[in-house]
Amino acid sequence: xxxxxxxxxxxxxxxxxxxxxxxxxxxxxxxxxxxxxxxxxxxxxxxxxxxxxxxxxxxxxxxxxxxxxxxxxxxxxxxxxxxxxxxxxxxxxxxxxxxxxxxxxxxxxxxxxxxxxxxxxxxxxxxxxxxxxxxxxxxxxxxxxxxxxxxxxxxxxxxxxxxxxxxxxxxxxxxxxxxxxxxxxxxxxxxxxxxxxxxxxxxxxxxxxxxxxxxxxxxxxxxxxxxxxxxxxxxxxxxxxxxxxxxxxxxxxxxxxxxxxxxx
Amino acid sequence: xxxxxxxxxxxxxxxxxxxxxxxxxxxxxxxxxxxxxxxxxxxxxxxxxxxxxxxxxxxxxxxxxxxxxxxxxxxxxxxxxxxxxxxxxxxxxxxxxxxxxxxxxxxxxxxxxxxxxxxxxxxxxxxxxxxxxxxxxxxxxxxxxxxxxxxxxxxxxxxxxxxxxxxxxxxxxxxxxxxxxxxxxxxxxxxxxxxxxxxxxxxxxxxxxxxxxxxxxxxxxxxxxxxxxxx
Numbered sequence: 001x002x003x004x005x006x007x008x009x010x011x012x013x014x015x016x017x018x019x020x021x022x023x024x025x026x027x028x029x030x031x032x033x034x035x036x037x038x039x040x041x042x043x044x045x046x047x048x049x050x051x052x053x054x055x056x057x058x059x060x061x062x063x064x065x066x067x068x069x070x071x072x073x074x075x076x077x078x079x080x081x082x083x084x085x086x087x088x089x090x091x092x093x094x095x096x097x098x099x100x101x102x103x104x105x106x107x108x109x110x111x112x113x114x115x116x117x118x119x120x121x122x123x124x125x126x127x128x129x130x131x132x133x134x135x136x137x138x139x140x141x142x143x144x145x146x147x148x149x150x151x152x153x154x155x156x157x158x159x160x161x162x163x164x165x166x167x168x169x170x171x172x173x174x175x176x177x178x179x180x181x182x183x184x185x186x187x188x189x190x191x192x193x194x195x196x197x198x199x200x201x202x203x204x205x206x207x208x209x210x211x212x213x214x215x216x217x218x219x220x221x222x223x224x225x226x227x228x229x230x231x232x233x234x235x236x237x238x239x240x241x242x243x244x245x246x247x248x249x250x251x252x253x254x255x256x257x258x259x260x261x262x263x264x
Numbered sequence: 265x266x267x268x269x270x271x272x273x274x275x276x277x278x279x280x281x282x283x284x285x286x287x288x289x290x291x292x293x294x295x296x297x298x299x300x301x302x303x304x305x306x307x308x309x310x311x312x313x314x315x316x317x318x319x320x321x322x323x324x325x326x327x328x329x330x331x332x333x334x335x336x337x338x339x340x341x342x343x344x345x346x347x348x349x350x351x352x353x354x355x356x357x358x359x360x361x362x363x364x365x366x367x368x369x370x371x372x373x374x375x376x377x378x379x380x381x382x383x384x385x386x387x388x389x390x391x392x393x394x395x396x397x398x399x400x401x402x403x404x405x406x407x408x409x410x411x412x413x414x415x416x417x418x419x420x421x422x423x424x425x426x427x428x429x430x431x432x433x434x435x436x437x438x439x440x441x442x443x444x445x446x447x448x449x450x451x452x453x454x455x456x457x458x459x460x461x462x463x464x465x466x467x468x469x470x471x472x473x474x475x476x477x478x479x480x481x482x483x484x485x486x487x488x489x490x491x492x493x494x495x
Contacts, residue, residue, distance in 0.1 A: 004363045015351065083347035087314050088364050089336040260318030262277075263311065 001090040005098035009072065013106050016068055020061050021113045027054035028117035035121075054117055061110040062161070069103040070168045074186070078176050082263050092257040096169075100250060103165050107158060142231045152235045159242035166249045167194040173256045197249070201241045208237055265328050267292045267411055267442055268313065273322030275308055275466075282308045284466040286322070290442055292410065295433075295456050297474075297485070298446040300463035301493050306446040307344060309463065310415050314341045327410065337366070340409035344416040346396045350389040354382060354399055361403050373406035376432065394421060401429060405436040412443040418452055426452050451486040460485055462492060 027050050034047035076085050077095065085095060139149045171190020179185040209216030214230040215237075268290040275283040283305050290296060300306050311317040313324055315331050326335035348357050354377065361368045377384055380398055388396055401417060414433065418426045426449075434456055437443050445453055460477065462470040469492070470477075474485055481488050 001364070007363070008360065012349075012351075080345055080347045081349055083316065083341075083343040083345065084349075086316050087336055087339070087341050089333045090364070091333060261316065262318055263316040 001088075002094045002097055002101075005088075005090060005094055006101055009076075009098050009102040010105065012072060013065075013068065013102055017061070017064065017106060017110075020057055020064060021109075024054060024057040024061060024113055024117045025120065027051075027057060028120035031121040051121065054121055058114040058117060061113060062107075065103065065106045065110055066161070066165055066168070069099065069106075069165050070172065072102075073099050073169055074172050074183075077257075077261065078172070078263065082261070086261060086263065093254050096250070096254050096257055099169070100166070104162065107161060111154075111158070143229060144232055148232075152239065155239050156235060156242070159239060159246065163197055163242055163246055163249075164194060166246055166253070167191075167197055170249055170253050170256075173253055176261070177256065193249075197245050200245060201238060204241050205234065205237055208233075266290065266325070267327060269323075269325040269328075270309075270313075271323045271325070273309075273312065273324065274320045275305075275312060275317060276320045281320075282466050283312070286463075286466070286468055288461060288468055288471055290411075290444070290459075292440045292442050294458040295443045295445065296459045296461060297450070297453055297457040298444055298461050298463060299448065299450055299485075299489055301448060304463045305466040306463055307415055308466075310341075310413055310444070310446055313413060314339065338410040340365075340404045340407040340412045342400055342404040342412075342414040342417055344419060346388075346393060346400065348388055348396065348400065350396075351387070353387050354384040357388070357399065357403065358384065361406070365407055367408040368403075369406050369408060372436070373402055376402040376406065376436070380428075394425070397421070398425075398429075401432060405432055408438045408441075410438070410441050412437055412441060413446075414443065415446045417445060418447055418449050423452075430456055450489050451484075454485045457485065462489070464493065 030050040031047060031054055034043055034050060036043065039047070075081050076099070135146055135149065139146050142149070144152075168186075168190045170193050171188070172186045174189040174193075175183070175186030178189070205215065206219060209219060212230075212233060215233055218230050218234060266289040270286055270288050273283055273286040274281065286305075286309065298306050298309070308317060312319055313326070313331065315336065324331050327338060329335060352360070358370060358373050361373070362370050374384065377399070380402070382391075382395060382399060382402075388399065391399070401414075404412065404414070412433075417429055417433070421429065430453065433443060433445070445457075447453055454474070457474045459473050460470070461468060472480075477488060478484065483491070
């Protein structure tokens with residue numbers, strides 16, 4: 001049944017997000033087309049506006065996926081639509097899994113669209129070289145391979161956003177439990193859970209520092225003369241901790257949902 | 265085995281107790297009227313049977329099993345509100361029901377929609393509330409369920425449509441299935457009921473066959489209801 005739920009959740013997101021994807025690519029193409037070697041002031045202004053719109057669309061894709069994931073979650077599980085959702089012959093776990101997978105999928109899609117937009121709008125040999133030099137400077141300083149740096153940076157950002165979304169899901173569940181239908185509690189609980197999750201990651205990294213002096217140095221020193229390997233450990237540790245927190249939070253969400261709902 | 269068994273069911277919201285020690289059972293092949301005044305607890309009871317509310321205490325069994333995936337496979341529920349995703353077309357909602365309910369009869373749904381002059385390519389958002397309610401009723405009655413639970417199916421509709429709805433209900437439920445209709449418009453549904461359950465202030469105050477009750481009280485169900493619930 002998960003695949004059937006997912007089919008409709010993905011359809012919902014495609015309907016709502018596709019316009020932003022199209023606009024992102026549209027502005028990327030116009031930015032590229034207007035990037036003429038010799039351009040008038042007017043063209044230059046239009047290009048800057050187009051470029052600004054594309055960046056705004058990329059930010060919009062990320063924010064919109066977050067907002068729509070939360071709204072879909074709330075509408076589907078606690079508003080009028082919940083009369084259908086909760087009477088479907090599917091488990092609560094699958095209801096939750098479908099929403100979670102939908103979010104993950106659309107973050108990937110958004111990420112790909114953002115990369116594609118940036119590539120269309122700004123790719124040139126010079127820009128590519130400048131980007132490579134920039135990344136190499138960082139990775140050399142941190143004693144990391146470039147591929148590792150890119151992979152871990154994307155992973156952490158991805159997990160961080162996913163963690164924020166899941167805090168929202170848990171906030172909605174607990175908020176409705178405490179005060180049925182009132183959105184204020186959901187927001188408050190979501191924010192508190194997010195702070196707790198962030199504090200937990202920080203606390204656990206700090207605790208790890210007792211076993212690894214290079215990591216502890218990150219907390220103790222205000223200078224930048226620290227062991228570069230500590231950044232690598234910190235990055236891997238953060239990714240692992242985020243994964244654990246996301247996993248634990250999804251279990252809490254499912255336990256709470258399985259305890260039953262009270263729809264107004 | 266009983267089709268539906270409710271045992272010592274209690275439901276409270278905070279300090280307010282809505283259902284108080286409700287117990288009853290239903291067998292198959294009957295049309296049952298769940299009758300009571302507004303706020304008597306009818307919708308709360310129905311929502312509990314459909315897993316939309318969690319009992320404070322007590323137990324609900326459908327075909328001997330607790331409320332869950334198995335009970336949802338055999339209960340076809342019409343809520344008192346419009347609950348379909350309004351962005352969808354009627355044809356998409358039919359597809360949705362077909363996907364999730366093995367007992368959904370697509371041909372029957374399309375035939376009933378055609379009888380009602382409803383365009384299956386129309387989006388729900390473009391339909392009036394009354395039309396959306398008709399679509400919902402068609403979807404619910406197009407399932408081959410064991411138990412149909414209809415919460416206020418006649419609320420807010422004109423008398424002519426009421427007759428159509430009742431006829432649709434009568435002619436479309438599976439043999440040996442039961443239909444529970446919650447309403448306070450008793451005179452409209454009295455003719456089709458086999459059994460009544462009167463609920464007041466969260467308690468079941470009467471469960472009886474309609475013929476027995478009429479004979480015993482020498483009055484129509486509507487009159488008996490009015491007498492019992494006189495303010």
